[in-house]
Amino acid sequence: MGLIKYEKRRREMNNNNILEIKDFSLAFNINNRVVKAVDEINLEIKKGEFVALVGESGCGKSLSALSILSLIPPSSKILNGEIIYNDKNLLALNIKELNRIRGNEISMIFQEPMSALNPLMKVNKQIKQAIKAHKKDDLNSKAKIYKMLNMVGLDDLDRVYNSYPHQLSGGMRQRVMIAQALINNPSLLIADEPTTALDVSVQNQILQVLKDMNEKLKNAVLFISHDLSLVKKFSDKIYVMYASMMVESSTTKDLINNPKHPYTKALLKSLPSVDKKGQVLDSITGIVPKLEDRNNNMCPFAPRCEYAKEICFNEKPKLEKMGNSCLRCHFAKELNK
Amino acid sequence: MKDYFRNKNFLSGFIFLSFIIFIIIWGIIKLPYEINTIDISNKLADISFKHLLGTDHLGRDILSRIMVGTLLSVEIGFYVVLFGFILGTPIGALAGYYSKYVDEIIKKIIDTLMSFPGVLIALMLIAVFGTSAKNIIIALTIMSIPRFARIARGGYYSYRNSPFVLATKARGASNFRIMVIHIFHHIYGELIVTASLTFATAVLSEAGLSYLGLGIQPPNPSLGKMVSEAQSYILQKPSYVIIPSIFIIILVLGFNLLGDGINKV
Amino acid sequence: MSFIKLENVSFSYKNDLILEDISFEILRGETFGLVGNSGSGKSTIALLLLKLVTSFNGSIKFMDKDLSLIKKRSDLKQFYKDIQIVFQDPYSSLDSKKTVGYLIKEPLDIHKIGLKEERSLKVDKMMDLVGLDKMYKTSYPHQLSGGLRQRLAIAIALVLEPKFVVLDECVSALDISIQAGILNLLNYLKKKMDLTFLFISHDLNVVGYICDRIGVINDGKIVEIQETKTLFDNPVDIYTKNLFNNSYY
Numbered sequence: 001m002g003l004i005k006y007e008k009r010r011r012e013m014n015n016n017n018i019l020e021i022k023d024f025s026l027a028f029n030i031n032n033r034v035v036k037a038v039d040e041i042n043l044e045i046k047k048g049e050f051v052a053l054v055g056e057s058g059c060g061k062s063l064s065a066l067s068i069l070s071l072i073p074p075s076s077k078i079l080n081g082e083i084i085y086n087d088k089n090l091l092a093l094n095i096k097e098l099n100r101i102r103g104n105e106i107s108m109i110f111q112e113p114m115s116a117l118n119p120l121m122k123v124n125k126q127i128k129q130a131i132k133a134h135k136k137d138d139l140n141s142k143a144k145i146y147k148m149l150n151m152v153g154l155d156d157l158d159r160v161y162n163s164y165p166h167q168l169s170g171g172m173r174q175r176v177m178i179a180q181a182l183i184n185n186p187s188l189l190i191a192d193e194p195t196t197a198l199d200v201s202v203q204n205q206i207l208q209v210l211k212d213m214n215e216k217l218k219n220a221v222l223f224i225s226h227d228l229s230l231v232k233k234f235s236d237k238i239y240v241m242y243a244s245m246m247v248e249s250s251t252t253k254d255l256i257n258n259p260k261h262p263y264t265k266a267l268l269k270s271l272p273s274v275d276k277k278g279q280v281l282d283s284i285t286g287i288v289p290k291l292e293d294r295n296n297n298m299c300p301f302a303p304r305c306e307y308a309k310e311i312c313f314n315e316k317p318k319l320e321k322m323g324n325s326c327l328r329c330h331f332a333k334e335l336n337k
Numbered sequence: 338m339k340d341y342f343r344n345k346n347f348l349s350g351f352i353f354l355s356f357i358i359f360i361i362i363w364g365i366i367k368l369p370y371e372i373n374t375i376d377i378s379n380k381l382a383d384i385s386f387k388h389l390l391g392t393d394h395l396g397r398d399i400l401s402r403i404m405v406g407t408l409l410s411v412e413i414g415f416y417v418v419l420f421g422f423i424l425g426t427p428i429g430a431l432a433g434y435y436s437k438y439v440d441e442i443i444k445k446i447i448d449t450l451m452s453f454p455g456v457l458i459a460l461m462l463i464a465v466f467g468t469s470a471k472n473i474i475i476a477l478t479i480m481s482i483p484r485f486a487r488i489a490r491g492g493y494y495s496y497r498n499s500p501f502v503l504a505t506k507a508r509g510a511s512n513f514r515i516m517v518i519h520i521f522h523h524i525y526g527e528l529i530v531t532a533s534l535t536f537a538t539a540v541l542s543e544a545g546l547s548y549l550g551l552g553i554q555p556p557n558p559s560l561g562k563m564v565s566e567a568q569s570y571i572l573q574k575p576s577y578v579i580i581p582s583i584f585i586i587i588l589v590l591g592f593n594l595l596g597d598g599i600n601k602v
Numbered sequence: 603m604s605f606i607k608l609e610n611v612s613f614s615y616k617n618d619l620i621l622e623d624i625s626f627e628i629l630r631g632e633t634f635g636l637v638g639n640s641g642s643g644k645s646t647i648a649l650l651l652l653k654l655v656t657s658f659n660g661s662i663k664f665m666d667k668d669l670s671l672i673k674k675r676s677d678l679k680q681f682y683k684d685i686q687i688v689f690q691d692p693y694s695s696l697d698s699k700k701t702v703g704y705l706i707k708e709p710l711d712i713h714k715i716g717l718k719e720e721r722s723l724k725v726d727k728m729m730d731l732v733g734l735d736k737m738y739k740t741s742y743p744h745q746l747s748g749g750l751r752q753r754l755a756i757a758i759a760l761v762l763e764p765k766f767v768v769l770d771e772c773v774s775a776l777d778i779s780i781q782a783g784i785l786n787l788l789n790y791l792k793k794k795m796d797l798t799f800l801f802i803s804h805d806l807n808v809v810g811y812i813c814d815r816i817g818v819i820n821d822g823k824i825v826e827i828q829e830t831k832t833l834f835d836n837p838v839d840i841y842t843k844n845l846f847n848n849s850y851y
Binding site for chain 2: 651678687689697700713758
Binding site for chain 1: 777782785789802806808810845848
């Protein structure tokens with residue numbers, strides 16, 4: 001049985017997927033209860049694909065992303081599941097093997113470039129560090145760095161090359177972080193809300209940089225965000241999370257034009273826009289349940305769902321795969337006639 | 338509340354001070370002997386059921402004198418803290434809350450007061466106005482006012498521009514209301530700690546002054562005076578000098594630990 | 603009579619020119635939006651309008667009364683009954699040591715509105731109006747979720763029944779599924795209490811939805827003022843065009 005599963009996986013992996021998260025659950029011990037902060041999520045990223053993982057604060061999207069590189073908090077527990085990259089389960093690797101992958105084959109950028117960059121190190125040294133760590137340092141390093149800084153859209157390269165992080169603006173720092181993350185040509189770049197802390201006018205530019213890199217270097221991108229309207233312009237596929245659970249996923253076009261899950265529907269309906277001027281917005285009553293109040297044996301959205309029936313409060317909905325999409329709802333088929 | 342008692346320092350301080358209060362109350366309810374009755378024939382008696390802590394060099398019951406002396410120390414400490422708080426806190430609050438000129442003037446006054454060591458001020462006052470419990474309290478209060486003022490100043494300075502203060506002003510609140518009803522609520526904890534530590538210092542200072550003969554005058558008992566009088570008999574009857582010393586230690590340590598504990602919680 | 607009028611307002615702080623020659627008007631009954639990046643000066647305008655900062659050049663008039671002439675105690679008190687503000691961060695702008703009920707009642711105490719018993723009733727009424735369950739009366743701000751805290755901030759601002767309210771980025775820190783509820787609430791209260799809003803934000807979607815007219819501010823200067831639909835369809839100024847190109851809406 002084990003061998004067959006493994007063979008199956010290899011075949012799936014060869015089919016263009018570079019990362020597969022299977023039934024992954026991460027839990028915390030809160031008030032003597034085991035509470036799942038990430039509840040059996042499934043996620044696939046194809047080579048070169050731009051995937052968005054969207055959800056509100058506390059839904060578990062950041063934890064999911066951090067889990068890929070095993071950057072989870074020590075107080076958390078992996079309950080089940082696998083994260084497969086290159087036929088290997090990343091969760092089963094030791095620290096040496098992980099370090100060979102981090103910053104090299106899979107890179108990550110974060111929300112606050114000021115805290116992610118070392119304030120005492122000049123830009124060139126920090127990027128060189130990434131190169132050296134994976135023993136790719138050679139006489140061409142400086143040229144490589146200049147090329148990358150240019151590719152991420154920075155001007156005045158000499159100045160940037162010799163600057164400390166605090167001498168650059170927020171947008172420039174984020175570009176430096178992207179440069180550092182991509183210098184070793186990873187096959188996957190994980191971006192955890194990289195534009196949230198930036199000014200609105202800069203947000204688009206950074207997204208554009210990521211899209212450009214995605215097209216030029218062909219690296220896949222996993223983009224974490226709370227802003228659905230932000231990701232719809234750039235992503236190929238969107239995964240939606242709510243209160244630890246993956247509720248829906250689909251190609252961007254399908255999700256925005258034809259959302260199936262009640263939460264996605266309600267979310268899209270509640271987004272303010274100039275076209276809705278004068279109308280009352282469809283707001284979602286209630287609040288996102290706090291981690292310590294979550295019950296993993298029911299649909300977490302049930303208390304706020306207009307279609308909820310009794311089964312929604314007693315049983316967790318199963319994962320339904322329909323072509324390119326996934327859906328977790330007891331009434332998936334009915335709602336989508 | 339429970340958190341306070343879980344803290345080791347607070348708990349120890351609380352135990353020490355409970356013991357002190359017990360001794361004081363016992364003394365108020367039923368003082369074993371009159372404190373000034375001299376009985377030379379019974380001088381430097383051992384600890385016995387008749388005299389639980391023995392007698393001093395004039396045959397006076399030590400326990401009774403300890404009870405009254407401790408009460409006196411606590412009274413002095415109490416007044417010093419009370420007046421220091423009432424006078425020092427508003428001065429510091431005004432200095433911290435209002436900017437520039439008010440602050441500068443007040444800062445200079447406080448710095449002047451603090452540049453004199455407390456005991457020196459006490460000596461000066463006593464030299465001029467004579468020894469008495471009242472003068473000791475005045476002298477030590479002068480020493481304690483800057484301590485409260487400093488803490489209050491720091492607290493009010495740090496909160497004066499906080500967002501909620503600005504927001505409350507936008508509702509039309511007066512500065513007085515903001516200072517008394519809002520900011521005070523955030524910093525009174527620190528002031529309690531200061532009170533505790535000031536109490537300890539006051540008790541110790543009084544003991545020191547009395548030891549030097551500048552405090553409470555005989556025949557009134559004072560822990561410090563008892564220590565000084567007992568010195569000459571240290572070889573004959575060491576317990577005579579040890580006992581009042583221990584009471585001073587318990588009293589001072591008690592307040593220090595209590596203050597520390599409150600601070601940590 | 604004009605409602606809110608700013609004329610040639612300039613403001614510097616420590617040698618930095620924060621606002622330069624700002625002039626615009628807000629009409630009674632409208633929701634006027636102020637859009638710009640952080641650091642553009644929009645929050646400073648909020649502080650000036652509420653007389654929390656008074657050292658500026660130029661004139662600001664409220665109902666034809668010059669703000670700098672409002673100095674007497676009694677005039678100031680009336681001023682704060684007429685103009686109120688909701689801040690962006692509903693946590694740091696509330697005294698964390700006071701209960702919800704106390705915070706809503708305080709403006710009534712400060713201005714001595716009605717008898718003590720009447721004030722309690724007003725607090726109840728306000729909580730109903732903003733959708734805050736009365737069981738929260740004895741709770742502290744940190745015990746409430748973000749959306750509820752913002753409702754609390756709105757209740758405190760409106761309990762004095764002001765005429766004009768400045769809303770400074772008041773939905774920016776909220777989760778998306780909560781924003782809609784707050785925006786609906788603001789529109790509802792505006793109609794019910796006959797309010798005029800100055801809505802400060804960097805989010806074009808929100809501003810486009812709720813505002814009647816929008817002023818665009820860049821680097822301390824007003825670059826364009828238009829009716830909402832006109833601005834979205836046809837921005838004139840180059841900075842505005844840039845802003846629209848670089849945002850998602």
